[in-house]
Amino acid sequence: MATETATSIGTSTEHSTWKFGIAGGLVGGVVFGAMMSMMMPAVMEGAIPGMYGLSGGLAGWFIHMSHSAVLGVVFAAIAEIRPELAASTGSSVGAGVVYGIVLWAVLAVIVMPIWVGAVTPAEPPFPNLNFQSLVGHVAYGALLGGVYAALRE
Known part of the structure; x- marks a missing residue:
């Protein structure tokens, strides 16, 4: 007589908040990437891929979105350590803005x-105080925090 063992694979929202960080990071990354492509195309096509010895907009987008996802996971980890930062949609968006x-x-x-100057012939300003970049990072953070909060609820 054969016996069967049933296994169920469940997910706990407690342990999958990193997925919410990835989702928020990707949403924020798309918006920030679109802003960069329009306002600072040289960054998306040259500086970002240049950090990895590559060039072109497709490479820039791939790397930018990869960074966006990884940094979204870092945000989720911070929110797990300090749950009050993401206790509500407002606090999560605020934490995202500060994070950005x-x-x-x-x-x-x-x-x-420093990285671009070390691996490419470019000589970017240091420190690179670019207001458009600041706006893009704030938009990234706000969307990351908003999506993260929406998915946690």
Whole structure:
């Protein structure tokens, strides 16, 4: 007589918030990427792919969206550690905006110009205080926080 064992695979929203971070990061990344493609095409076509020895808009978009997803997971991890930051839609959007500003200050203002200058012939300004980039990072963060909150509810 044979016995059967049934297994069920369930997901807990508690342990899959990283997926919400990816989703929010991708939504924010699409909007921010569109803004960059229109306002700063040289960044999307040259600087971003240049950090990895590549060139062109398709490579720039792929890398930008990959960064957006990974940084969305980092946001979700922070929200798990500090749940009050994402306790409501408003607080999550606010946390996302602050997160976007921090990303801009650290990654766009400091890290990216050093990295691009080290691996390409370009000589980006340092620090790279670009207002359009700040606006894009804020939009990214707000959308990340909003999508994250909407999916958690």
